[in-house]
Amino acid sequence: MKKFSISKIFLSMTLIMLTAISAWAQNGKIIGKVSDKSFNEPIAGLPVVVKGSQKVAPTNVDGRYELSLAPGTYTLEFKYISYKTKTVAEVEVKAGKVTELNVVMDDAATELGEVVVTSSYKKETVNALYSLQKNNISISDGISAEIIKKTPDKSTSDVLKRVSGTSVQDNKFVIVRGLNDRYNVTTLNNSLMLSTEPDRKAFSFDAIPSNLVENVMINKTASPDMPGDFAGGIVQITTKDIPDENFITINLGTGFNSQSTFKPFKGSKKGKFDWLTIEDGTRELPSTIPSQVNSSYSNEQRYQFGRDLQNDWGVLNQGNGIPSTGLQFTLGNNKKFKNNSILGSVFSLSYRYQENLTTTGRGDYDNIGQVYNYNDDQFKYSSALGGIFNLAYTYKDNKISLKNFYNRNLDNAHTDRTGANYDGTPSSVLGNTEYTSQKGFWSSQLEGEHLVGASNIKLDWNLNYTNARRSEPDLRRMLYSKPLEDVDDPSVPYTASVGGSPSPNYGGKFYSDLKDDVYGANGYISVPFTFLKNKSLLKFGYMGYYKQRDFSSRVLGYITSNGFEYNLLSLPQDQIFDDANIRPGGFQLGELINGTYKYAADANLNAGYLMFDNNLSKKVRLVWGLRTEAYNQSLKTRTIDNLHAQQYDLSKFDLLPSANLTYKVNDKSNARLAYSRTVSRPEFREVSPFSFYDFSISTTIYGNPNLTSSNINNVDVKYEWYPSAGQVLSISGFYKGFANPIEQVVVPGLSGVNRARSFQNVDKAVNYGIEAEIRKDLTFISKAAWAHNFIVFANASLIDSKVDVLDSKRNIIGSRPLQGQSPYLINAGLQFSGMENSLNMSLMYNRIGRRINEVGVPGEYEDVYENTRDVVDFQVSKKLFKSNAELKLTASDLLNQKASFYQDVNKSKSFDKSDNVIGSSVFGRSFSLAFSYTFK
Known part of the structure; x- marks a missing residue:
């Protein structure tokens, strides 16, 4: 009997627990953020009350709140000192679903007595979106x-x-x-x-x-x-x-490219773990190679060093290109504790792999005529592994977050080249290059947000570390040629361009390693106060970082030895550097010694600022203040002959005032006016004398140690209108005046295959333009229900700039646009959302005006322009399985227009047949299919 009673009690308790769990499982949530209308700042400590119940949820330091409720329709009350009380009705909670309700609080009325603002769920959601869009400090x-x-x-x-x-x-x-x-x-x-x-x-x-x-x-x-x-x-x-x-x-996900997928691919031997973004040592220098192969080693030792390098020069058939692959796993967790503290985390791991074939035509010209004409096929293998791991903990008026981001890429590209070289004796050429780049990027931030005292003083701080690393192991190039007049004569062989000194361009191997470490900190305190009977904010803070870079590179190359047997130069690429040919009368290994191939650099910045955010009236807001930045940079390297050390330093202290004025025309529109002074400082690479030969454009690139900082004065105006939530119509204008802007330019006095580029300060420049944007549903065409499901959007910019062109005696002989500046930009599209937002379609269009890619030399080498190109993309997605899954089909670059770079020989300001084509590439159309499923 006793046993039976215990069984009944256990069964009853089990049923009660299951019923409770089932009831809890059927609950839904209301989650949202409460913000101040004046500044878009979160409001902490505000109690969110469910009318007619004992349910209360206070907002945390982020202004966030969370309520777990049974399915139904509720009215919520938001009440806090110095704000108008707001009640929001018709808030529907569905079983197992999250209802998001963000609320914007209005300042309290000046008259005595409580003022209550009544709103609906739909109306308040729209109001919150308005506030976020309209109340940004800056344009x-x-x-x-x-x-x-x-x-x-x-x-x-x-x-x-x-x-x-x-x-x-x-x-x-x-x-x-x-x-x-x-x-x-x-x-x-x-x-x-x-x-x-x-x-x-x-x-x-x-x-x-x-x-x-x-x-x-x-x-x-x-x-x-x-x-x-x-x-x-x-x-x-x-x-x-x-x-x-x-x-x-x-x-x-998986994808298909019309030009690449299932097409024959070429390349050299790959590492076993390339697909995982890991270089397994296949391309590393053997440990037997000394730190410098110089004349202190005997000829026999240098023969042996050459044999120690693996003979990986052969070009292999890699099969056909495979479809791209994309995988991602994301885990989100939100744990609420009894004291209303919340621990949240997001973990995501993503992977993608793709193979792309790009066909490119390349050329160059001088005052006499064409220098070369090449056709390149680039076979590129790319893998990427990345992820984030973010943790955040909120408790009362505090929030601590740890955010981590990691990404790792490995790109391997093999380029086959055919064509003709007219620089000197005209010749037919066959060449290729094998390039591998491994990049790793890690960013980590520890940050805190705290409200101090009853006056809502806010303290924010951030400690951060970034590590970036890039290695280029075993970049190698080979070129064969024969007289152009013998191109059709099979009895005349192609011979390798290998000579008596090491070269990064012919039979050479290049290795480099770059490592950046950046340590940073920033923080600010914001203090609310009243000015002219309106809410204002005082904000002051600090930002600083210390960056350290180490860069090293080596150029090894095979050279001909005494008594060289020239018939070896006609051997195929997979045989020419066999061990049997690295000997007296054959090849030996040498190294190009250059002191600039290594440099160490560091930079530190200390910045402080004082900012006032003043509501001068109900319609006028002024954000103004001063920022100071003290910057120091140092780069250490050696002279080209490696005999002497050299150091380049840059120190600058800048005063940077700014002001942003916003006039509230009405509840839906703003007019803005802004002024600011900013700077642009040279990067390590731009001042380093290190030179690198870029095979793809047959050009050497090196830095300029004499660069100085640029100063820029900026003026902006903008009018913006928000007809309804998520919709906008705006127009803006801007003007920028530059002193000493930095540009990449072609180096004068060099031509043909010896072309070089570097960096220089231009005396002055101006940049100005207008921008317009629209995002609107189609209810202006029809009042029918379907019109609400379509959103048309477009933004366009008209831009102009002017840089004085100087001759060798620094006389002004003309003007041109800034490097990289397009005269116009167009983005447009049409989006459809239907079937309760479960079916979405997007059609996108993008076009840019022609822009200078390379700044030429007056009277010697014409500027090189990038031609305009139309890009059309399309996507359709459908949610499935009660919206827990989504199927997405994407088509990219449907027009597949050629990307062209040219010299505007006839000054027509457009690309035509009479212009010099410097480069032209075709990428193919891409199609992808992705499926995602979310478990909740």
């Missing part, structure tokens, strides 16, 4: 995660070309308002990101997968709390933080 443009999902974009570089006034160069470098990529600054989760490239001042945005991004914002005007080293824009990237709910998402 800016951005794109959210929700919009990113509806585009065909796989990387952040693809996303950025959709932003107003923005274009992308080389598929990874951003250009804002027509200014070269060196004039932009990037921040990742509030940490300053410096250059990722060894040969330019630029951040490579293709390293960041778009689906790891929460939002991207480009600030086009400065404010005291922003870095001062920019002229185009500050690109702010934020990765995902605390998720609204627990989830696991798996993404699988």
Whole structure:
């Protein structure tokens, strides 16, 4: 009997627990953020009350709140001192779903007594979107995660070309308002990101997968709390933080390129783990090779060194190109504790692999005529592995976050070249190069947000570390030639261009390693106060970093020895450097000794600022202040003959005032006026005398130690109208005056295959233009229900710039645009969302005006322009399985237009047959299919 009673009790308790768990499982959540209307600042400690119940959830330091409720419709009350009480009705909660409700609080009325504002769920959601769009401090443009999902974009570089006034160069470098990529600054989760490239001042945005991004914002005007080293824009990237709910998402994708997939591929021997972005040592120098192969070693020793290098010069058939592969795993967790503290985390791991074949025509010209005419086929193998791991903990008025981002890429490219060289004795050439680049990028930030005291003083701080590494192991080049007049005579063999001294261009091997370490810190205190009976904010803070770079490279090359047997030069590439041919009368190994092939550099920045955010009236807001930046840079290397040390230093202290004035025309529109002074400093590579031969453009690139900083005065105006949530119509104008702008230029006095490029300060330049943007549904065409499902968007820019062209005696002989500046930019598209937002389609169009790619030499070498090109992309996606899954089909570059670079010989300002074609590439059309599923 007793046993039976215990069994009944156990069964009853089990049923009760299962019922409770089932009831809990059927609950839904209301999650949102409460912000101040004046500044868009979060409000902490505000109690969110569910009317008619005992449910209360206070907001944390982020202004976030969370309520777990049974399915139903509720009314929420938001009440806090110095704000109008707000009640929001018709908030629907569905079982197992999250309802997001962001609320904007209005300042309290001046009259006595409580003022209650009543709103609906739909109305308040629209109001919150308005506030975010309208109350930015500076003139800016951005794109959210929700919009990113509806585009065909796989990387952040693809996303950025959709932003107003923005274009992308080389598929990874951003250009804002027509200014070269060196004039932009990037921040990742509030940490300053410096250059990722060894040969330019630029951040490579293709390293960041778009689906790891929460939002991207480009600030086009400065404010005291922003870095001062920019002229185009500050690109702010934020990765995902605390998720609204627990989830696991798996993404699988594959892709096809019309020019590459299933087509024959060539290349050299690959490492076993190339597909995992890991170089397994296949391309490393053997340990028997000394740190420098110089004349202190005997001929016999140098023969042996040559034999120790593996004979990897042969070109192999790698089979047919395979479809691209993309995988991603994302885990989000949100744990709420009894004391209302929340621990959230996001972990994501992504992988992609692709093979691309690009066909390119290359040429060059001098005053006599054509120098060379080549046809290149580049077979590129790319793998990327990346991820984020973000942790955040909120407790009362505090939040601590640890954000980590990692990306690793391995690119291997084999280029086959055929064509003719007319520089000197005309010859037919056969050449190839094998290039491998391994890049690793790690960024970590520890940051805190704290509210201090009852007056809502806010303290924010950030400690960050970034490590970037790039290695180029075993870059090798080979060129065979024979007289052009004998091109059809099989009895005349092609002979290898190997001579008596090591060369990076012919039978040479290049190795380099670059490592950057950046240690940074920033913090600020914001103090609210009242000015002219309106809310204002005082903000002051500090930002600093220390960057250290170590760069080393080596050029090894086979050379002919005494009594050389010239018949060896006609051996095929896979046999010419066999061990049997590395001997007296054959080849030996040498090294090109150059003191500039290594350098060590460091830079430190200490910046402080004071900023006032004043509401001068209900309609006028002025954000103004002063930023100071003290910058020191030092680069140490040696002379070309390696006999003496040399050092280049740059120190500068800058005062950078700025002011942003906003006039609230009405509840839906603003007029803005801004002024700022900014700087642009030379990057390590731009001042380093290290020279590198770029096989693809047959040009040597080296730095200029005499570069100085640029100063820029910026003026901006903008009118913006927000007819409804998520819709905008705006027009803006800007003017920028440069002193000593930095550009990459062709070096005078060199021609043909000896062409070189470097960097220089231009005396002065101006850049000005207008931008317009529209994002609107089609209700202006029809009032029918279908019109609400279509969004048309477009942004366009008209830009002009002027740089004085000087002759050798520094006389002004004309003018030209700034390098990289396009006269116009166009982004447009049509988006459809239907079936309760489960079916989405997007058609995208992008076009840029021609821009100077290489600044030439007056009277000696014409400027090289990049021709305009139309790009059309399409995407359709469908949510499945109760919206837990999504199937996405993407088509990119549907027109597949040729990318061309040319010299405008006839000055027609357009590309035609009479112009000199310097380069032209075709990339093929790409199609991809992706499937994702989210477990909640």
